[in-house]
Amino acid sequence: MLGLWKTWKALEAKGIMGINRRNADYVLKYNKRHLYPIVDDKIITKQRAIEAGIHVPEMYGVISTEKEIDNLDKIIGERSDFVVKPAQGAGGDGILVIADRFEDRFKTVSGKIVSHSEIEQQISSILSGLYSLGGHRDRALIEYRVTPDSIFKSISYEGVPDIRIIVLMGYPVMAMLRLPTRQSGGKANLHQGAIGVGVDLATGVTLRGTWLNNKISKHPDTTNAVDGVQLPNWDGFMKLAAGCYELCGLGYIGVDMVLDQDKGPLILELNARPGLNIQIANDCGLTHRAHAVEARLEELAAKGIQENAEERTRFSQELFGHIPAVEI
Numbered sequence: 001m002l003g004l005w006k007t008w009k010a011l012e013a014k015g016i017m018g019i020n021r022r023n024a025d026y027v028l029k030y031n032k033r034h035l036y037p038i039v040d041d042k043i044i045t046k047q048r049a050i051e052a053g054i055h056v057p058e059m060y061g062v063i064s065t066e067k068e069i070d071n072l073d074k075i076i077g078e079r080s081d082f083v084v085k086p087a088q089g090a091g092g093d094g095i096l097v098i099a100d101r102f103e104d105r106f107k108t109v110s111g112k113i114v115s116h117s118e119i120e121q122q123i124s125s126i127l128s129g130l131y132s133l134g135g136h137r138d139r140a141l142i143e144y145r146v147t148p149d150s151i152f153k154s155i156s157y158e159g160v161p162d163i164r165i166i167v168l169m170g171y172p173v174m175a176m177l178r179l180p181t182r183q184s185g186g187k188a189n190l191h192q193g194a195i196g197v198g199v200d201l202a203t204g205v206t207l208r209g210t211w212l213n214n215k216i217s218k219h220p221d222t223t224n225a226v227d228g229v230q231l232p233n234w235d236g237f238m239k240l241a242a243g244c245y246e247l248c249g250l251g252y253i254g255v256d257m258v259l260d261q262d263k264g265p266l267i268l269e270l271n272a273r274p275g276l277n278i279q280i281a282n283d284c285g286l287t288h289r290a291h292a293v294e295a296r297l298e299e300l301a302a303k304g305i306q307e308n309a310e311e312r313t314r315f316s317q318e319l320f321g322h323i324p325a326v327e328i
């Protein structure tokens, strides 16, 4: 705990944003309440993305009631890999990533064997609201399992790494690559034990990382360096993230994307209350960058101008990119 406190103190000088400021000055100010369902329900997010021509993992089916659990076999069909997740889940909880099957048994991405009835039980728990925000009844969605691009093989351990970009009023402000570890069971959520690695906005080159609130430069499972890696398709990811402002209308979001080996960049989900650990991964606070965007918005508003996703991305890359390597 002391280590985290020290890190946080050191970051204060660099404009660290705390939870109260995030909520008051960003989440409440820029995210209109009536738009929340678009990001809080992954089925609605998917429908919106498809309408906007943005690629997402294909949805195989939705289960909304106990009775519909009988449809599971029909939804899965002959597929040997798929993902079951709560539509209103968060933090990686309740997600089942099935990587293989043989007869009536399934294997999760971390090697655990689960039976057909265990999957049904999991869906039943999802419907009851066990994993949903506020414990409300929920729906289960069954979707395409992403296979990460081979670039991630050397720096990741099982599961799917994801790329998180914080976007303020359509301007990307900070990025992080999240790498699953043995501990995180194939999921890229930090509190499940995944690693967060900062990413230079201009180039898409990785910086150092944070794991369980410590700073690191090597993956704990593979021991490969996590810094200095060029992420492919970087400008594409930046534009995709910037364009999510038009998709959902929320002004302060965390956009989670993955790079599938066959389908390329896909949007996994949007978050209306993105976490603050991204600042530790980047060794940089969000406050100064957020202020720079707000100043830009004021300047443009005075001229009656609005920038498109490409222009916004260019602005962010010029101002926030090219971070020199830091000694930790």
Ligand SMILES: Nc1ncnc2c1ncn2[C@@H]1O[C@H](COP(=O)(O)OP(=O)(O)O)[C@@H](O)[C@H]1O
Binding pocket: 057, 083, 089, 090, 091, 092, 093, 095, 097, 143, 144, 145, 146, 147, 159, 160, 161, 162, 180, 186, 187, 188, 189, 256, 268, 269
């Ligand atoms: N379709 C998928 N294929 C493979 N892994 C997935 C898939 N969906 C989610 N995951 C894994 O689970 C993690 C959490 O998924 P996400 O959809 O972001 O839900 P949450 O809101 O719980 O974070 C992802 O970061 C990824 O590692």
Ligand SMILES: [Mg+2]
Binding pocket: 091, 092, 189, 256, 269
């Ligand atoms: Mg997520």
